[in-house]
Amino acid sequence: MNMLTDAAVEEALDASQKPRPLKMRGENVRVFYGEKQALFDVNLDVLENQVTALIGPSGCGKSTFLRCLNRMNDTIDICRIEGRITLDEQDIYDPRIDVVELRARVGMVFQKPNPFPKSIYENIAYGPRIHGLASKKAEFDEIVESSLQKAGLFNEVKDRLHEPGTGLSGGQQQRLCIARAIAVSPEVILMDEPCSALDPIATAKVEELIDELRENYTIVIVTHSMQQAARVSQRTAMFHLGNLVEEGPTDKMFTNPDDKRTQDYITGRFG
Amino acid sequence: MTDAVYKGGDAPRAAARRDIGIKKRYAAEQRFRMYGIIAIAIGIFFLAALLWSVVSNGYTAFWQSSINLDVTFAENVIDPDNERATDPNALLTANYPKLATDALVAKLGVDPENRKLVREVGGLISNGVRTQLRDMVVADPSIIGTTRNVWVLASGDVDSAVKGQVNLEVDESRRKVSDQQLEWMRTMEADGVLEQRFNSGLFTRGASSRPETAGMGVAIVGSIYMMLIVLVLALPIGVAASIYLEEFAPQNKLTDLIEVNINNLAAVPSIVFGLLGLAVFINFMHLPRSASLVGGLVLTLMTLPTIIIATRAALRAVPPSIRSAALGLGASRTQTVFHHVLPLAAPGILTGTIIGLAQALGETAPLLLIGMVAFVADYPTTPLDPATALPVQIYMWANEAERAFVERTSGAIIVLLLFLAVMNITAIILRRRVERRW
Numbered sequence: 001m002n003m004l005t006d007a008a009v010e011e012a013l014d015a016s017q018k019p020r021p022l023k024m025r026g027e028n029v030r031v032f033y034g035e036k037q038a039l040f041d042v043n044l045d046v047l048e049n050q051v052t053a054l055i056g057p058s059g060c061g062k063s064t065f066l067r068c069l070n071r072m073n074d075t076i077d078i079c080r081i082e083g084r085i086t087l088d089e090q091d092i093y094d095p096r097i098d099v100v101e102l103r104a105r106v107g108m109v110f111q112k113p114n115p116f117p118k119s120i121y122e123n124i125a126y127g128p129r130i131h132g133l134a135s136k137k138a139e140f141d142e143i144v145e146s147s148l149q150k151a152g153l154f155n156e157v158k159d160r161l162h163e164p165g166t167g168l169s170g171g172q173q174q175r176l177c178i179a180r181a182i183a184v185s186p187e188v189i190l191m192d193e194p195c196s197a198l199d200p201i202a203t204a205k206v207e208e209l210i211d212e213l214r215e216n217y218t219i220v221i222v223t224h225s226m227q228q229a230a231r232v233s234q235r236t237a238m239f240h241l242g243n244l245v246e247e248g249p250t251d252k253m254f255t256n257p258d259d260k261r262t263q264d265y266i267t268g269r270f271g
Numbered sequence: 272m273t274d275a276v277y278k279g280g281d282a283p284r285a286a287a288r289r290d291i292g293i294k295k296r297y298a299a300e301q302r303f304r305m306y307g308i309i310a311i312a313i314g315i316f317f318l319a320a321l322l323w324s325v326v327s328n329g330y331t332a333f334w335q336s337s338i339n340l341d342v343t344f345a346e347n348v349i350d351p352d353n354e355r356a357t358d359p360n361a362l363l364t365a366n367y368p369k370l371a372t373d374a375l376v377a378k379l380g381v382d383p384e385n386r387k388l389v390r391e392v393g394g395l396i397s398n399g400v401r402t403q404l405r406d407m408v409v410a411d412p413s414i415i416g417t418t419r420n421v422w423v424l425a426s427g428d429v430d431s432a433v434k435g436q437v438n439l440e441v442d443e444s445r446r447k448v449s450d451q452q453l454e455w456m457r458t459m460e461a462d463g464v465l466e467q468r469f470n471s472g473l474f475t476r477g478a479s480s481r482p483e484t485a486g487m488g489v490a491i492v493g494s495i496y497m498m499l500i501v502l503v504l505a506l507p508i509g510v511a512a513s514i515y516l517e518e519f520a521p522q523n524k525l526t527d528l529i530e531v532n533i534n535n536l537a538a539v540p541s542i543v544f545g546l547l548g549l550a551v552f553i554n555f556m557h558l559p560r561s562a563s564l565v566g567g568l569v570l571t572l573m574t575l576p577t578i579i580i581a582t583r584a585a586l587r588a589v590p591p592s593i594r595s596a597a598l599g600l601g602a603s604r605t606q607t608v609f610h611h612v613l614p615l616a617a618p619g620i621l622t623g624t625i626i627g628l629a630q631a632l633g634e635t636a637p638l639l640l641i642g643m644v645a646f647v648a649d650y651p652t653t654p655l656d657p658a659t660a661l662p663v664q665i666y667m668w669a670n671e672a673e674r675a676f677v678e679r680t681s682g683a684i685i686v687l688l689l690f691l692a693v694m695n696i697t698a699i700i701l702r703r704r705v706e707r708r709w
């Protein structure tokens with residue numbers, strides 16, 4: 001720090017406080033599973049190149065909201081969504097929007113590592129192949145290598161790219177899934193409790209990775225771990241019983257929340 | 272004071288524990304294991320009994336007594352009036368059995384003028400010799416006038432006698448083989464003229480009323496035709512229906528109804544499918560009777576529910592996380608199914624299909640109704656020609672009276688069981704291979 005001039009420090013402060021452009025926005029999002037309403041009028045902004053953490057007790061609707069952002073809820077027959085969700089000012093539930101293209105722009109990493117039972121190489125090459133991002137083998141090779149590099153996995157697996165992805169350890173599998181999501185060059189990456197099945201060391205690696213990925217991607221992460229939310233996110237949103245209780249900069253949420261429920265949840269009084 | 276009783280250590284506390292019947296629990300476990308072992312032993316016993324009875328009755332069917340003869344293709348017997356250049360039927364209608372009888376009469380040193388003895392000598396030889404020698408002459412007329420060494424089939428009764436299946440204590444007049452014939456039989460066996468040779472005719476010949484020339488060639492071809500038809504129709508229809516129901520169809524009353532009906536169809540007695548085939552394919556669509564095409568269609572209807580149920584179970588066994596992963600990457604539903612779900616379900620689908628096929632291969636009742644219980648001597652060239660099937664052939668032979676058909680019935684059962692075994696082994700090998708690909 002001593003080496004930085006005052007001007008540089010000011011500049012850095014400016015950058016962190018400067019409002020970032022809006023990437024995704026939910027307006028009055030209501031979700032119903034059959035007769036049961038799972039989300040009540042959620043308004044939430046996701047800012048570009050930031051990590052937004054969604055926290056709250058089980059069944060509070062945070063995963064439901066996350067899955068609305070790339071329309072994964074479409075696969076559930078009885079699920080009905082009202083309100084408006086935008087990506088770059090464009091309604092993603094607009095009939096003119098192609099859901100396949102949307103999911104290429106908004107990638108997803110799941111709770112349990114779920115690599116395809118194919119080789120590591122094939123796991124990563126699959127997305128680019130179905131989206132036509134590459135045609136020659138050299139192009140695929142490059143995408144595979146760079147995706148694995150970005151996910152910090154390349155050095156661990158470079159000698160066994162053609163061995164099954166399911167043979168990796170849990171943490172490696174989850175980073176493989178992140179590499180797989182990165183391979184289609186998404187703008188937003190959704191992560192649904194990505195570390196809940198991992199041990200602390202693997203968790204630390206994935207968190208480190210999330211922090212690095214923030215530079216190029218917008219990340220929304222659902223987590224049950226308060227510490228994780230505090231460590232990796234810049235903004236935090238607290239859900240409870242299908243309502244968005246409160247959202248704001250992570251620092252403020254964890255030190256001086258406005259809502260009593262947030263305070264209670266963060267300090268471990270319920271949830 | 273309880274303290275006064277307490278002597279220290281944990282033993283008194285353990286003794287104070289409520290008796291929850293640990294000994295009983297272990298006894299129950301032991302007992303249950305015993306039940307299991309007994310159940311398996313009973314199963315193995317019956318399987319062994321079945322195999323033993325079939326094999327001990329049937330292995331002799333694969334061997335057939337044949338007589339080695341030096342047959343002189345005498346022109347004065349085949350074509351006494353020298354008509355063969357002008358009349359194409361002359362060679363077909365000639366008295367070929369006489370050639371074989373003459374040869375055997377010469378070999379046994381019997382007086383050719385003694386009509387009764389000559390007739391008995393003729394009785395040693397199968398009537399199938401007529402077609403055998405005729406085919407030789409028609410194929411190559413130049414052999415007329417020469418002498419050839421030929422193996423001809425012994426008659427069915429002699430064959431049974433050679434195999435020791437004829438009760439020799441019965442009085443000669445009530446026996447199909449005379450004492451004289453038995454004596455010749457033993458001489459020929461001693462001289463190496465009469466031999467047990469591998470019965471290739473069992474696999475190549477068609478239906479015949481004479482056991483020694485009866486084979487299941489037509490039945491095998493008919494069964495193969497039907498299996499191919501079932502495979503070509505039932506597999507794609509069944510897999511497509513399952514994929515739609517499992518991956519695309521909405522969950523509502525209609526799909527529930529379809530599901531219940533599919534499960535019901537799997538339990539419908541097969542003879543009902545036969546009646547359906549008779550009504551729809553033969554009476555309404557006027558497809559030919561006894562044709563393996565109709566048999567194949569009926570068996571397809573019967574196999575479909577089995578394949579659909581197995582395929583749906585296999586699709587359901589693919590973890591949902593794989594679907595989420597593909598959908599999350601932006602794959603369409605169809606891409607998800609065909610790139611990821613179906614390959615993972617393939618081993619299960621394969622097993623289900625082969626089980627369905629094996630079931631269809633052994634099915635008899637519906638085939639009886641569509642006229643596949645037929646006396647078919649000629650090979651079917653297309654699936655539209657009359658044919659029989661392996662299990663139907665077994666059923667027909669089981670109804671025959673001759674002793675030699677008893678062993679053929681068991682022989683055919685052995686062949687059917689071998690086919691089933693081969694199919695199941697193929698299923699296991701294919702499944703291993705598909706699974707190893709990952």
